[in-house]
Amino acid sequence: xPPEEPVSTDTMEKEAKxxxxxxxxxxxxxxxxxxxxQAGGDKDQVKxxxxxxxxxxxxxxxxxxxxxxxxxxxxxxxxxxSGCGKSTLIxxxxxxxxxxxxxxxxxxxxxxxxxxxxxxxxPVAVRRRIGMVFQxxxxxxxxxxxxxxxxxxxxxxxxxxxxxxATVERSLRGAALWDEVxxxxxxxxxxxxxxxxxxxxxxxxxxxxxxxxxLDEPCSALDPISTAKVEELLFELKNKYTxxxxxxxxxxxxxxxxxxxxxxNGKLIEYGPTDKMFTAPDNxxxxxxxxxxxx
Amino acid sequence: xxxxxxxxxxxLAQELLKMGGHCERMIQASVKALLExxxxxxxxxxxxxEQVNVLHVQIDEACMHLLALQNPVAxxxxxxxxxxxxxxxxxxxxxxxxxxxxNTIDLLKSPGLRIPEGMARMTxxxxxxxxxxxxxxxKRDVGLAEHVLALEDQVDALKDQIFNEELxxxxxxxxxxxxxxxxxxxxRNLEKIGDHATNIAEDVIFMVKAKDIRHHLDQAKx
Amino acid sequence: MAENLFKVxxxxxxxxxLMRGLCWAGLAVxxxxxxxxxxxxxxxxxxxxxLDFFMHLPRPVxxxxxGMSNALVGSIELVxxxxxxxxxxxxxxxxxxxEYGDNRFAKTVRFYADVLSGVPSIVTGIFAYQLVVxxxxxxxxxxxxxxxxxxxxxxxxxxxxxxxxLVPTGxxxxxxxxxxxxxxxxxxxxxxxxxxxxxTGLLLAATRVASETAPLLFTAFNxxxxxxxxxxxxxxxTVQIFTYAISPYxxxxxxxxxxxxxxxxxxxxxxxxxxxxxxxxRQIQL
Numbered sequence: 001x002p003p004e005e006p007v008s009t010d011t012m013e014k015e016a017k018x019x020x021x022x023x024x025x026x027x028x029x030x031x032x033x034x035x036x037x038q039a040g041g042d043k044d045q046v047k048x049x050x051x052x053x054x055x056x057x058x059x060x061x062x063x064x065x066x067x068x069x070x071x072x073x074x075x076x077x078x079x080x081x082s083g084c085g086k087s088t089l090i091x092x093x094x095x096x097x098x099x100x101x102x103x104x105x106x107x108x109x110x111x112x113x114x115x116x117x118x119x120x121x122x123p124v125a126v127r128r129r130i131g132m133v134f135q136x137x138x139x140x141x142x143x144x145x146x147x148x149x150x151x152x153x154x155x156x157x158x159x160x161x162x163x164x165x166a167t168v169e170r171s172l173r174g175a176a177l178w179d180e181v182x183x184x185x186x187x188x189x190x191x192x193x194x195x196x197x198x199x200x201x202x203x204x205x206x207x208x209x210x211x212x213x214x215l216d217e218p219c220s221a222l223d224p225i226s227t228a229k230v231e232e233l234l235f236e237l238k239n240k241y242t243x244x245x246x247x248x249x250x251x252x253x254x255x256x257x258x259x260x261x262x263x264x265n266g267k268l269i270e271y272g273p274t275d276k277m278f279t280a281p282d283n284x285x286x287x288x289x290x291x292x293x294x295x
Numbered sequence: 296x297x298x299x300x301x302x303x304x305x306x307l308a309q310e311l312l313k314m315g316g317h318c319e320r321m322i323q324a325s326v327k328a329l330l331e332x333x334x335x336x337x338x339x340x341x342x343x344x345e346q347v348n349v350l351h352v353q354i355d356e357a358c359m360h361l362l363a364l365q366n367p368v369a370x371x372x373x374x375x376x377x378x379x380x381x382x383x384x385x386x387x388x389x390x391x392x393x394x395x396x397x398n399t400i401d402l403l404k405s406p407g408l409r410i411p412e413g414m415a416r417m418t419x420x421x422x423x424x425x426x427x428x429x430x431x432x433x434k435r436d437v438g439l440a441e442h443v444l445a446l447e448d449q450v451d452a453l454k455d456q457i458f459n460e461e462l463x464x465x466x467x468x469x470x471x472x473x474x475x476x477x478x479x480x481x482x483r484n485l486e487k488i489g490d491h492a493t494n495i496a497e498d499v500i501f502m503v504k505a506k507d508i509r510h511h512l513d514q515a516k517x
Numbered sequence: 518m519a520e521n522l523f524k525v526x527x528x529x530x531x532x533x534x535l536m537r538g539l540c541w542a543g544l545a546v547x548x549x550x551x552x553x554x555x556x557x558x559x560x561x562x563x564x565x566x567x568l569d570f571f572m573h574l575p576r577p578v579x580x581x582x583x584g585m586s587n588a589l590v591g592s593i594e595l596v597x598x599x600x601x602x603x604x605x606x607x608x609x610x611x612x613x614x615x616e617y618g619d620n621r622f623a624k625t626v627r628f629y630a631d632v633l634s635g636v637p638s639i640v641t642g643i644f645a646y647q648l649v650v651x652x653x654x655x656x657x658x659x660x661x662x663x664x665x666x667x668x669x670x671x672x673x674x675x676x677x678x679x680x681x682x683l684v685p686t687g688x689x690x691x692x693x694x695x696x697x698x699x700x701x702x703x704x705x706x707x708x709x710x711x712x713x714x715x716x717t718g719l720l721l722a723a724t725r726v727a728s729e730t731a732p733l734l735f736t737a738f739n740x741x742x743x744x745x746x747x748x749x750x751x752x753x754x755t756v757q758i759f760t761y762a763i764s765p766y767x768x769x770x771x772x773x774x775x776x777x778x779x780x781x782x783x784x785x786x787x788x789x790x791x792x793x794x795x796x797x798x799r800q801i802q803l
Contacts, residue, residue: 099693101619128696138687142710152695155705201691208695251366278368280505290368292298 045072047212047242048093048130053107055088055097061266062088066107068261068271070212075234075243077257077274079250081289085266086246090214093244094130095123111212128156131205135217137197139189139204146185148200152208167207174240175203176233195226199233206241213237215245219252231256250290254278262286300365307357307378308433314350314385315429317343319422321392322488326418329399329481330410337396347389354382370502377502381432384491384498388425391491395484398477405474411460413453414478417485420450424492431499440503443496450489457482555781562778565771570779575741575757578766585776587743591658591752594744595737596727598662603669603726604719610670611677611715616703618678627678634671641667642732650736658744658751661737665726672725676718680711717791724787728780730755754780 048070055063063085070076070093078086091097092105095116109116116126139148147154149168158164168185172178177199181192192200198218205213215234219227234243234256247253253260253274260274262283270277270286281287288294321343328336358379361367367375402408424443431439458479465475494509501507569582576583610630614623645664650656684707692702708715733739738750739760754776761773 094694096690096694099690124696124698126696127694131696132694134687134690134694136687138685138691140688140691140706140710142712151705152697155692155695155697155701204691204695250368254368279372281369287369291371292300 044074046070047072047112048244049108049110050093051108051110053089053092053105053109055085055092055105056103057100058102063092063105064266066263066268068268070242070244071259072242073238073240074258075238075245075256076259076261077253078244078246078261078263079248079253079289080263080269081294082248083265084263086261086263087216088266089261089263090216090244090246091132093212093214094127094132096127096132098123128208129210130212130214131208131210132214132216133198133201133205133218135220137194137201137221139192139197139200141188141190143189144186145181145189145192145200148189149203149207152204156208168203171203171207174206174237175199176229176236177203193226195222195229198222198226198230202230202233202237210241212242212244215243217246217248220248227252262289264289300361300367300371303357303361303365304371304374307354307361307375310350310354310357311378311381311385312429312433314347314354314382315425317347317350318385318388318392319425321347321389322395322418322422322425322485325392325395325399326414326481326485328396329402330415332403332408334400334403337400340392340396344389344393347386351382351386354378358382373502373505377432377498380498381429381495384494385425388488388491391484391488395481398480398484402474402477402481405477407471408474411457411478411482413457414482414485417450417453417457417482420446420453421485421488421492424450424489425495428492428495428499431496432502435499435503437500437503440496440499443492447489447493450486454482454486558774558778558781561771562774562776565775566778570772570775574743575772578768583768583772585752585754585757585772585779587740588752588754588757588776589779591737591740591744592727592754594658594751595661595665595733595753596723598658598747599665599669599726600719600723602663603666603722604673606666607670607673607722608677608715608719610674612681612703612708614674614678615681616707630671630674633667634675637731638668638729639731639734642734642736645732645736653748655748656736656738656750657748658737659747661733661751661753664732664736665729668729668732669722669726672722673718676721677711677715680714680718681707683714684710713794717794720787720791720794724784728755728784730759734759 046069050069051067053063053066054061066089078090080086088097093109097103097105105117107117111126111130115121139145140151143151146168149171150164153164153167169178169182172181177196180196181200184191189197189200198221202213202218219230222230231252234245237243245253245256257274259272260277261268262270262277262281262285264285270281270283272282277286278290281290321340324336324343325340328334328340358375361375365371424446427439427446428443430436431443461471461475461478465472497507497509570584570586571589572586573582573584574587575585610626614627614630617623618627641664645660645667649660649663653660688706688710689702692706693699697705733753733756737753737756739756740750740752742752744751758773758776758780761769761776764770
């Protein structure tokens with residue numbers, strides 16, 4: 001029962017000084033099991049569904065039983081401290097993980113309802129539909145800007161010059177780079193600035209028939225203005241593509257994504273809408289990570 | 296690990312408590328002036344009001360500082376937003392206490408003053424509500440906040456009671472109208488203080504549970 | 518009055534000057550043999566460096582105007598044969614070692630390549646004699662080229678491997694991520710990027726092999742006349758220099774010096790060319 005008699009002023013002052021601020025409690029909901037990846041009842045189309053994914057580098061297990069889904073025409077961000085497995089996870093999505101010797105993965109990854117980890121699936125074909133852009137911009141140094149964008153097509157055997165030129169322009173426009181390079185297409189790929197190079201790599205990925213774009217910390221090597229340009233680009237791109245982005249910058253994840261995955265020590269801790277994740281996460285660990293109590 | 300954010304936030308919370316302390320004192324003193332028919336208490340109220348205004352500005356600035364520079368998210372964000380709102384409610388409470396003082400000064404000029412019984416009780420309740428709500432904020436205790444919501448009913452009931460008493464009085468005797476009006480006004484001031492304390496409690500519940508219970512009165516007061 | 522916080526330490530400065538002096542002295546000492554060699558070759562070979570040298574066949578002693586034209590052509594022919602055999606094998610081996618070189622087989626290959634590159638050139642010559650000259654019942658350009666290729670292969674393989682390894686992993690991954698099969702990514706991206714480095718390696722190997730004498734002694738043997746066929750003994754600059762140098766005739770000895778000068782100039786030009794390609798390469802790398 002709270003006190004009802006009026007208390008003297010001095011006592012109130014003393015009480016005020018003694019009150020310490022209690023540490024914040026996490027929202028008092030029952031902890032939810034991370035999303036098991038059932039297709040939503042709402043209009044969100046599931047593009048990629050990951051179920052029971054485990055991955056190893058030799059003897060060391062780096063992903064433990066990961067389940068989540070990637071929704072079409074949305075940006076899904078993956079956050080977590082260094083070494084949590086988010087890069088490994090994104091590289092499993094286009095079967096790049098297995099290019100490292102000793103790497104293994106088990107589980108299920110379904111792309112538009114087709115299992116891409118099946119033994120009869122060609123990883124090369126998977127990578128044509130699911131493209132990737134890496135942390136360090138990697139334009140091919142011996143090729144010109146034009147050829148850099150066209151190289152994907154050429155290596156797939158497309159030689160129709162008109163088609164190639166049209167696609168190169170379309171991709172460079174799609175990557176918001178056309179206006180900056182349309183007069184210097186013959187210059188070597190390495191002659192652009194860091195931010196432009198990264199957009200060139202995005203254009204290169206767009207030029208083949210991808211409809212999912214995986215970005216592994218695409219802005220970590222870029223200055224803030226180039227980062228902002230790439231983020232703007234993502235807003236436009238998601239109308240036509242589906243995007244998954246790994247980032248160590250939580251504010252970036254908050255800015256650009258609709259859904260966020262939080263990983264820790266190879267486990268998926270929480271997965272859900274970004275605004276919920278950043279205003280009222282379910283899991284204590286998520287809360288601690290995004291408020292900077294560790295990591 | 297003590298984060299820099301926590302240090303700054305604790306300082307902010309202490310300021311809020313200080314402000315709350317002033318408000319409680321103002322409530323008590325403003326009605327004491329009426330009960331004891333002693334206007335020296337009223338002068339005190341006006342002095343505290345100045346301090347409350349200074350704190351109001353300082354706390355707003357501190358919140359803005361935290362939001363811009365520390366980028367709080369999740370529970371930290373909710374705590375800072377709650378602080379902003381509570382700051383406003385406390386300032387309004389201070390204003391209401393000043394209004395009580397003003398009305399008291401007018402009232403004490405009237406002859407034949409009879410102070411209704413419920414007035415003292417209303418004052419205690421209003422003070423309690425403010426203290427409980429702030430306690431709830433600092434301790435992040437939803438139970439305290441919910442208790443505040445329960446007390447609001449009592450305050451409203453007392454206001455109605457006073458209103459009806461005075462109305463009856465004024466109907467019988469037209470000389471009683473000026474003082475009756477002043478008394479009703481003071482009762483309304485106290486009821487408004489209760490409202491603001493309720494707002495603070497709702498903000499506490501929002502901060503702790505991430506649930507916005509405003510305008511869903513039946514759900515909140517279970 | 519504040520004292521100078523950044524005063525020069527006199528003792529340290531003295532030691533610094535001493536060490537610098539020693540380094541310069543070391544450089545001078547190292548340069549002496551090189552400079553004296555150049556001086557000697559130039560002064561003794563210079564006066565017979567004429568059109569005759571490049572155009573005429575060797576002539577008997579006493580008859581003026583003999584040259585080493587056949588030896589020059591012969592050397593080119595031998596290096597060409599060696600390249601045709603050695604370059605493809607060497608480059609492919611180098612690419613294999615760089616791209617797929619994490620297993621035991623590759624380690625073994627690498628080891629044996631190193632061993633092969635350390636084999637004395639005369640032994641290579643004898644080996645080629647046994648393998649090619651004997652069955653063919655005669656000395657030949659083929660045998661000479663074969664012997665030279667044995668020296669080329671490990672050298673090219675190692676240089677190619679180094680250069681291909683230098684291609685950043687990011688480029689390989691970027692190529693794979695475009696949905697390109699591994700072999701294609703190696704050919705079209707990795708090797709293409711390493712191309713100028715590989716070309717430099719090839720140039721260096723060819724130069725090195727053109728300067729060899731011992732393996733040619735009993736494979737290509739020598740020939741005073743124009744090369745008449747791959748299966749015939751073939752003249753080469755190095756063996757011809759050898760032959761003339763040990764002869765008792767002043768005339769021939771003079772021509773030998775000129776031959777040495779020409780050989781030296783070739784090596785110098787090749788080194789310069791390889792340096793130029795390397796620096797051009799550096800401009801493209803970001």
